[in-house]
Amino acid sequence: MKILVINAGSSSLKYQLYDMTNESVLAKGLVERIGMDSSIVTHKPTGLPDVVEVSEILEHTTAIRKVLGLLTHAEHGVIASIDEIQAVGHRVVHGGEYFKESALVDSNVKSKIRQLFDLAPLHNPASMMGIKATEANMPGVPQVVVFDTAFHQTMPEKAYLYPIPRVIYNKYKVRRYGAHGTSHEYVSKVAAEFLGKSTKDLKIITCHIGNGASVTAIHEGCSIDTSMGLTPLEGLMMGTRSGDLDPAIVPYVMNKEDLTVNEVNSMLNKHSGLLAISGVSSDMREITEGMQNGDATQP
Numbered sequence: 001m002k003i004l005v006i007n008a009g010s011s012s013l014k015y016q017l018y019d020m021t022n023e024s025v026l027a028k029g030l031v032e033r034i035g036m037d038s039s040i041v042t043h044k045p046t047g048l049p050d051v052v053e054v055s056e057i058l059e060h061t062t063a064i065r066k067v068l069g070l071l072t073h074a075e076h077g078v079i080a081s082i083d084e085i086q087a088v089g090h091r092v093v094h095g096g097e098y099f100k101e102s103a104l105v106d107s108n109v110k111s112k113i114r115q116l117f118d119l120a121p122l123h124n125p126a127s128m129m130g131i132k133a134t135e136a137n138m139p140g141v142p143q144v145v146v147f148d149t150a151f152h153q154t155m156p157e158k159a160y161l162y163p164i165p166r167v168i169y170n171k172y173k174v175r176r177y178g179a180h181g182t183s184h185e186y187v188s189k190v191a192a193e194f195l196g197k198s199t200k201d202l203k204i205i206t207c208h209i210g211n212g213a214s215v216t217a218i219h220e221g222c223s224i225d226t227s228m229g230l231t232p233l234e235g236l237m238m239g240t241r242s243g244d245l246d247p248a249i250v251p252y253v254m255n256k257e258d259l260t261v262n263e264v265n266s267m268l269n270k271h272s273g274l275l276a277i278s279g280v281s282s283d284m285r286e287i288t289e290g291m292q293n294g295d296a297t298q299p
Contacts, residue, residue, distance in 0.1 A: 002026070002079065004071075005089045006064075008130025010122060011035055013063045017071060017078065017085070026078040027071060031063045039063075043070040045078050060133035068137060088134050088143045091182070093123035093232075095147030097173060102150070105131060105143040113145070119177070119231065151181030154222040162229075176234075178226035180208040184216040185223075211239035233269060242272035 001021065007014040016028040029043040039057035044050050051070065057063050068082050079085070090105075096119060098112045110131065117124050127145070134143055152160075160176040161169060168174045187206045192199040199221035206216050213236045216226040227235030237243040245268075254264050 001086050002084050003087045003089060004085050005091075006130050006134065007091045008060060008126045008133075010126045010129075013060060013067070013130065015067050029067065029070070031057060031066065034058070034060060034063050041066055041070070043067075043076065045070075045076050048076050048078075051076050060129040061136045064130075064133040064137045082138065085138065085141065088138065088141055090127055090130055090134075090143060090145045091148070092127040092145045093148045093179065094120035094177065095145075095149045095153075096177065097153070099145075099147045099150050100153040102144055102146045105145055109145060146182060148179045148181045149177045151185045152176075152178030152216070152223045152226050155224055155226070159225040174230055176226070176229045178214070178216065178223065179228040179232045180212070180214045180216075181223070183208045184214075184218065184226070188218045188221065212241065213238050237277070238273045240270050240273045240275045242268045242276075 001019075003018045003020055005016045005018065011032070011034045013031040013034065014029070015031075017026045018024065019026050025046060027043065027045040029041065032040045032042075034057050036058075037056040038054055041053045041055065041057070042050065043052075055066070057066060071077050071079055071085075072082060092113060094116045096112070096116045098116070103109050110128065113124055113128055113131075131143060131145070134141070155176065155178070162175060164174070184206045187208070188199055188202075188204050191204055191206070192202055195202070199218070202218075202220070204218045206218060208214050208216075212232055214226060214228045214232075215236065217224050229235065233241050233243070235243050250264060250268075253259065253267075254261075259267070
């Protein structure tokens with residue numbers, strides 16, 4: 001069985017093709033700058049030379065078509081036909097309270113992912129574009145979505161509820177959801193294997209370290225607390241994300257610098273963290289100008 005795994009971003013698409021008979025990677029690659037006439041495609045077939053192409057790829061449907069063409073190419077392809085691909089998997093950041101495990105894509109699943117756009121405005125819409133692009137290029141092929149938040153759905157109320165009026169949670173589901181769940185679950189299982197024990201017998205703290213970073217407390221194989229919250233902004237200081245702050249800082253800086261919600265959101269997500277602490281980052285005026293020029297998305 002061969003499975004194509006896709007991680008779609010707003011202007012990029014990562015992919016890997018697996019042969020599940022031995023869990024080997026047949027090929028992997030990246031499509032960058034989707035939406036531009038100078039998109040870059042990097043295709044890395046196992047055992048063959050890498051391929052780098054520059055072409056016009058204006059949307060994700062074309063990107064998927066390009067990937068499938070490379071996978072089946074006579075010289076640098078790894079399969080004879082796309083019919084060999086029996087399933088497609090997608091990484092989706094936010095599953096809210098709807099999804100406690102992976103799910104087979106259908107109209108109901110797609111509807112719920114759309115309902116969660118507000119909680120992951122950069123990631124979930126991009127994932128939906130990847131799902132729709134796959135449907136257009138591979139009609140009838142089963143698609144499965146795997147959620148970063150699903151692993152953390154075992155957290156108890158005392159861990160996921162914020163100390164704010166309960167009505168806010170009841171109305172808007174404002175709570176800690178966590179992220180990097182697939183990573184934390186995998187690391188805990190590998191650690192248990194290394195120790196020669198079952199995850200059921202262990203209490204583990206796992207760390208996901210990168211430009212985005214988080215830690216998770218895992219008891220008997222289940223997440224019981226984690227550092228990221230409603231969004232991936234909470235928790236540890238990260239590459240460009242602030243992590244935890246005194247919440248009063250937000251309205252204070254907004255008032256002093258006359259910032260909009262989108263601008264302060266961009267400041268905390270794109271211009272803070274290690275970038276700010278390092279002293280390499282620009283002054284507030286330059287940061288504000290950058291935010292006003294459209295850099296106001298939330299990761």
